[in-house]
Amino acid sequence: MKFVRSLLMGGAMAAVGGLAVWCSLPSAMAQKEAKSEGTKPEPKKFEFKPGQEYKSGVEWPEPKVVTPGPTSVSPPADAIVLFDGTDLSKWKNGDKWIIKDGEATAAKTGISTKDSFGDCQIHLEFASPAVVKGNGQGRGNSGVYIMGRYEVQILDSYENKTYFDGQCASLYKQHPPLVNVCRKPGEWQTYDIIFESPRFDADKKLTRPGYVTVLQNGVIVQNHFELHGGTFFDRPAAYVPHGPKAPLDLQFHGDAVKFRNIWIRELVDIQPVMKKDAEPAK
Numbered sequence: 001m002k003f004v005r006s007l008l009m010g011g012a013m014a015a016v017g018g019l020a021v022w023c024s025l026p027s028a029m030a031q032k033e034a035k036s037e038g039t040k041p042e043p044k045k046f047e048f049k050p051g052q053e054y055k056s057g058v059e060w061p062e063p064k065v066v067t068p069g070p071t072s073v074s075p076p077a078d079a080i081v082l083f084d085g086t087d088l089s090k091w092k093n094g095d096k097w098i099i100k101d102g103e104a105t106a107a108k109t110g111i112s113t114k115d116s117f118g119d120c121q122i123h124l125e126f127a128s129p130a131v132v133k134g135n136g137q138g139r140g141n142s143g144v145y146i147m148g149r150y151e152v153q154i155l156d157s158y159e160n161k162t163y164f165d166g167q168c169a170s171l172y173k174q175h176p177p178l179v180n181v182c183r184k185p186g187e188w189q190t191y192d193i194i195f196e197s198p199r200f201d202a203d204k205k206l207t208r209p210g211y212v213t214v215l216q217n218g219v220i221v222q223n224h225f226e227l228h229g230g231t232f233f234d235r236p237a238a239y240v241p242h243g244p245k246a247p248l249d250l251q252f253h254g255d256a257v258k259f260r261n262i263w264i265r266e267l268v269d270i271q272p273v274m275k276k277d278a279e280p281a282k
């Protein structure tokens with residue numbers, strides 16, 4: 001998107017002049033390198049002529065075709081289904097939870113995927129207990145621990161006040177949800193999460209923070225939030241270096257929160273190939 005925006009801005013600036021002018025636009029490759037190295041891309045010069053098609057010289061691979069699921073909550077063809085209502089065999093401690101009528105109910109301990117994931121898209125559905133017990137953090141508490149470290153809170157926050165950066169759909173103790181879009185206790189709710197893992201260099205230094213976007217019941221509640229680090233109950237957020245992939249955890253916090261339809265897609269950026277004659281149109 002940033003690349004497209006820079007193209008549009010560059011074009012607009014040139015159009016203001018109304019004549020053929022020299023413009024500077026960062027190439028996609030230069031932008032990619034800059035992103036990984038944290039340096040400013042070298043601008044590439046080209047001669048702008050009104051009405052003449054601009055060609056970037058970047059050769060993108062064709063995005064692969066993925067068959068979507070029959071509804072927006074159904075797993076698309078390239079998703080890894082982590083719970084389809086039958087078993088939790090893809091989770092460590094999955095046998096500790098109760099599976100009945102296509103639903104998994106949290107019990108005894110948290111569960112953790114056997115596979116590891118980095119950048120990803122997660123879909124899951126949850127419901128807090130229909131019979132309300134407790135209040136604040138003690139009511140319908142669970143959580144989605146991305147990479148086992150970054151909690152998107154699950155809580156019954158329907159007419160149940162708690163600290164705002166700990167209510168449902170918060171990035172725990174880091175950022176409240178933009179709105180409270182919780183359904184009533186016992187009703188099924190959806191989370192769709194887009195996660196970009198933080199990056200660490202060989203010296204274990206943070207080179208790029210993690211980012212989280214969350215839609216709850218189809219509403220954006222976290223908009224590309226920049227993580228301050230791991231989410232903790234008893235200390236401030238802080239990054240602890242880790243690898244590019246780690247398991248996804250679901251928390252057991254003493255409450256019988258139910259889950260269904262859990263799937264994940266790994267996000268892999270598509271890579272451009274710079275043509276040998278990559279000079280943009282003149």
Ligand code: MG
Pocket residue numbers: 141142143153154251253
């Ligand atoms: Mg929790």
